Amino acid sequence: MNIADTRKEYKQQSLLERGIEKSPFKQFEKWWNDATHSAIEEPNAMTLATASATGLPAARIVLLKGYDEKGFVFFSNYDSFKGMQLDENPRACLVFFWKELERQVRVTGLVEKTTTEESDNYYNSRPATSRIGAWASPQSRVIKDREWLEKNEKKYTASFEGTRIARPANWGGYRVIPVTIEFWQGRASRLHDRIQYTLQETGGWQTERLAP
DSSP: GGGGOOOOOSSOOOOOGSOOOOOOOHHHHHHHHHHHHHTTTTTTEEEEEEEOOOOOOOEEEEEEEETTTEEEEEETTSHHHHHHHHHHOOOEEEEEEEETTTEEEEEOOOOOOOHHHHHHHHHHHHHHHHHHHHOOOOOOOOOOOHHHHHHHHHHHHHHHTTSOOOTTTTTTEEEEEEEEEEEEEGGGGGGGEEEEEOOOOOOOOOEEOOOO
């Protein structure tokens, strides 16, 4: 099969100005509810794109763990490759692709770390094995082999036996504070609907239609 011949016609729904919310967070909530009530297995999976101070890009899939009008939150190892890039250049882009609904959401903005309390609360809500994993894995670092990782996991499991598994200082949350949020709805003949919200100096949001 020729890859160039792979295509799908989008025709489920539309995204028109008369039907959108004034707040992009309210609009996201509507689409989020649609996604969570659909057949999508992990609607909170999102691509996180970052760049170094010199402009070297990187992208990977992470999981959304919360959102409100302050921004979109995920958690990671602060010493990971993404963490190092965010230290150098605290800007990021998030992309949700919900193919079952023929929808995409792109969030672009500034990044800050969550508070210690927020990081602790989420870390302590995780299964014990995941909390141990945060200690056992030097994320993004070169390691000898799988056996080394499993031995490290056993070491930390033993060291925390019978005690509280505290959050590592190098593990916690990030919040992407949006500057723009774009909602994309697939349409027929590749004439897709794209509505972009842009943050204004007044704190309000301007909405514009973008050409597909």
